Amino acid sequence: MAERVTFTSSTGPRLAGLVDVPDGEVRGWGVFVHGFTLGKDSPAAARTCKQLAAEGIGMLRYDNLGLGDSEGDWGDGSFTVKVADTVLAARFMAERGTPVELVAGHSWGGAAAIAAAPEIPGARAVATLCAPFDPGHAEHHYDGLVDQVLAAGNAVWQVGGKRLNLKRGMVEDVRAADLAHRIPALGLPLLVLHSPTDDTVGIDNASEIFRAARHPRSFVSLEGSDHLLTRPGQAQRAGRIISAWADQYLRQD
Secondary structure, X not given: OEEXXXXXXXXXXXXXXXXXXOOOOOOEEEEEXXXXXXXXXXXXXXXXXXXXXXXXXXXXXXXXXXXXXXOOOHHHOOHHHHHHHHHHHHHHHHHOOOOOOEEEEEOHHHHHHHHHHHHOOOOOEEEEEOOOOOHHHHHHHOHHHHHHHHHHOEEEEEEOOEEEEEEHHHHHHHHHOOOOOOOOOOOOOEEEEEOOOOOOOOHHHHHHHHHHOOOOEEEEEOOOOOOOXXXXXHHHHHHHHHHHHHHHXXXXX
C-alpha cells in the first residue's frame, strides 16, 4: 500500500511523495533519494522501496523540485538543495509518527543520502546504490551546455524526454559538492551496493566510497545489474539485501 503525501521543500515549493507502507509487521521506516533527473517512480526508487515495504520497512520516496508530481523548477535545485530536502523529508516522516532510521539513495541520490544522514535525528544506517564518489560526476551528462549556462545563466537541457532548465547556480553548486570529507565523518553504518558492469557510474566510485568510510561498512556487488536497475528483479534484489543488512540497526521497539 502506498500513501500519497506532500511536504514543503527547503526552497518553498511543495514536494510530492509516496510512503510505501508495510502490509504486516513494521520493522522500521526510511527515506529513499532518487537519482539526478529521475523521480520517485523510477525503477530503482519504486521497486526497491516496494520490496523494502514487503520486508517490513516502510519507505518515503519523493520527487525533487520540478520532477514528477512536485512543484517548482528543477533548475532551482542543486546538491545542497537535494540534501536539505532529504532532511526535511525525514522531518516530515518523524512528524507523522514514522521516524526515519534508514536513509537510502540511488546514483546521485546515494551521494545525497550520505550527506544528509548525519543531519537526520534518529538515522541509524545508510545504503547507497550505484552512487558516485564525487557528486560533480553529474556534469558529464550536460558538459556540452556548461559554457552556455555559465555565460548566459541558464540553458534548456533535453534529457530522458524532459526539458529541464539548467541554471548557473546548480552547475556551480554541483562542482563545489564534496563527499570526500563527509564519508569518513558519517558516523553511521554504511552499505555500498554497486554493479561491476555499471557504465554510467563506474565501479571505481564504490571502491572510493568504501575506502573513505569507517567501520561498520559493507559492500555488495550487484553483478549483472545496469546503472538504472531496470532489468527484472534487479531493484527487488537490492531491496532484499538492504533489508537483511539493516535488520540489526532497526530499533524494532
